[in-house]
Amino acid sequence: MPNLKDLKNRIASVKSTRKITKAMQMVAAAKLRRAQDAAEASRPYTERFNAVMAQLAASVGGSDTAPRLLSGTGNDQVHLLIVMTAERGLCGGFNSNISKLAKIHAQKLLAEGKTVKILTVGKKGRDSLKRDFGSYTVGHVDLSDVKRVGYINAQAIARDVLNRFDAGEFDVATLFFARFENVVTQHPTAQQIIPAKFEQAADADVTLYDYEPGEEEILADLLPRGVATAIFSALLENAASEQGARMSAMDNATRNAGDMIDKLTIQYNRSRQAVITNELIEIISGAEAL
Amino acid sequence: MANLQFDLVSPERRLASVTATEVRIPAVEGDMTAMANHVPTITTLRPGVLSVVHAGGVDDFVVSGGFAEINAESVSVLAEQALPKAEVTQEVYDKMVDDAKLALQHAQTNQNEEAGAVEDAAKLLADMVAIGGTIGLGVKN
Numbered sequence: 238m239p240n241l242k243d244l245k246n247r248i249a250s251v252k253s254t255r256k257i258t259k260a261m262q263m264v265a266a267a268k269l270r271r272a273q274d275a276a277e278a279s280r281p282y283t284e285r286f287n288a289v290m291a292q293l294a295a296s297v298g299g300s301d302t303a304p305r306l307l308s309g310t311g312n313d314q315v316h317l318l319i320v321m322t323a324e325r326g327l328c329g330g331f332n333s334n335i336s337k338l339a340k341i342h343a344q345k346l347l348a349e350g351k352t353v354k355i356l357t358v359g360k361k362g363r364d365s366l367k368r369d370f371g372s373y374t375v376g377h378v379d380l381s382d383v384k385r386v387g388y389i390n391a392q393a394i395a396r397d398v399l400n401r402f403d404a405g406e407f408d409v410a411t412l413f414f415a416r417f418e419n420v421v422t423q424h425p426t427a428q429q430i431i432p433a434k435f436e437q438a439a440d441a442d443v444t445l446y447d448y449e450p451g452e453e454e455i456l457a458d459l460l461p462r463g464v465a466t467a468i469f470s471a472l473l474e475n476a477a478s479e480q481g482a483r484m485s486a487m488d489n490a491t492r493n494a495g496d497m498i499d500k501l502t503i504q505y506n507r508s509r510q511a512v513i514t515n516e517l518i519e520i521i522s523g524a525e526a527l
Numbered sequence: 528m529a530n531l532q533f534d535l536v537s538p539e540r541r542l543a544s545v546t547a548t549e550v551r552i553p554a555v556e557g558d559m560t561a562m563a564n565h566v567p568t569i570t571t572l573r574p575g576v577l578s579v580v581h582a583g584g585v586d587d588f589v590v591s592g593g594f595a596e597i598n599a600e601s602v603s604v605l606a607e608q609a610l611p612k613a614e615v616t617q618e619v620y621d622k623m624v625d626d627a628k629l630a631l632q633h634a635q636t637n638q639n640e641e642a643g644a645v646e647d648a649a650k651l652l653a654d655m656v657a658i659g660g661t662i663g664l665g666v667k668n
Contacts, residue, residue, distance in 0.1 A: 279539060446568055449555070455571050462592065465607075
């Protein structure tokens with residue numbers, strides 16, 4: 238049985254752990270609000286953009302001269318997986334869920350005899366993919382200095398990806414990130430960005446537009462921006478998911494610490510009572526012996 | 528006079544959503560003014576100054592990259608970069624010009640890039656300088 242002093246120390250240490258996790262939870266809650274606001278603010282742009290792109294893609298898509306970003310390179314031998322995770326841990330299953338999805342995807346591609354290349358965004362994903370897929374990694378984007386992801390960050394990643402595409406390094410690019418649903422649920426998602434896929438909304442209005450310059454020029458101008466837009470919204474979704482996951486993980490940790498404190502306190506009180514009883518017995522039996 | 532709904536959004540925020548009477552757009556093939564009952568048009572933007580005329584006056588925005596979607600009753604401008612004119616200080620403007628200059632240098636040193644890259648970059652720089660003329664900021668040397 239642990240002695241009283243040990244128990245006391247143990248309780249104190251769990252209490253300070255609880256303080257830390259509580260603080261982390263509150264910080265995550267504040268950051269989550271900001272991340273959600275940012276995601277909210279980007280939505281009008283992304284939605285309009287995708288709607289117009291869907292319309293354009295539908296009208297140009299069939300032709301032979303469609304841009305390669307839309308129609309693809311003609312084969313799908315080399316796949317680039319862009320794995321987006323957090324820079325920090327302590328956020329439950331967030332990072333491991335994303336890298337797990339990416340790993341499954343990579344293994345499937347490898348089994349089909351395809352070539353896989355991996356670009357990691359965020360330190361945690363790189364670390365967890367290093368062991369099994371280290372040799373496939375072609376690059377890493379470090380966002381640890383970035384306090385708030387901006388469109389500039391997405392543009393930089395998009396430029397890197399597009400340069401690789403132009404150099405013929407890959408045929409298909411897929412983004413891996415967690416889509417934010419609510420604080421307790423985040424869905425790890427794979428989204429193909431090159432060749433681009435746009436879903437036409439079912440109720441899309443079929444306005445016939447004049448295009449200035451031509452449809453194909455506009456499409457060629459907008460497709461690279463579409464890659465940046467997709468990456469940007471993935472970054473924002475990821476940021477919100479990360480904070481949400483951290484918030485619920487820390488909430489759990491705080492609760493567990495509380496349970497543990499209760500249990501340890503009961504044990505401490507019992508031990509203390511046992512010590513007192515022992516002392517009394519000693520005193521009484523000492524007195525009787527006289 | 529008939530009005531139209533004007534929206535200006537960038538990836539990071541919604542900059543404006545007002546009822547306007549006319550919108551002057553720096554389109555890639557020249558400036559154009561959209562008023563109500565315009566033919567539905569989609570056009571890409573060049574870097575420039577976008578002006579919105581509404582009941583409360585005229586608002587100017589510096590925009591670059593993106594496109595405008597014009598309908599009979601609405602104009603939506605999706606700009607990759609957009610700032611209200613008041614937020615474009617000399618400092619911000621200098622940075623935009625410097626970026627354009629860098630892009631031009633980059634295009635000139637990389638001859639192997641696709642044809643027209645140098646011209647595009649030079650045009651970008653010229654557009655940037657023109658913006659300065661319009662909003663009353665000079666290019667530092």
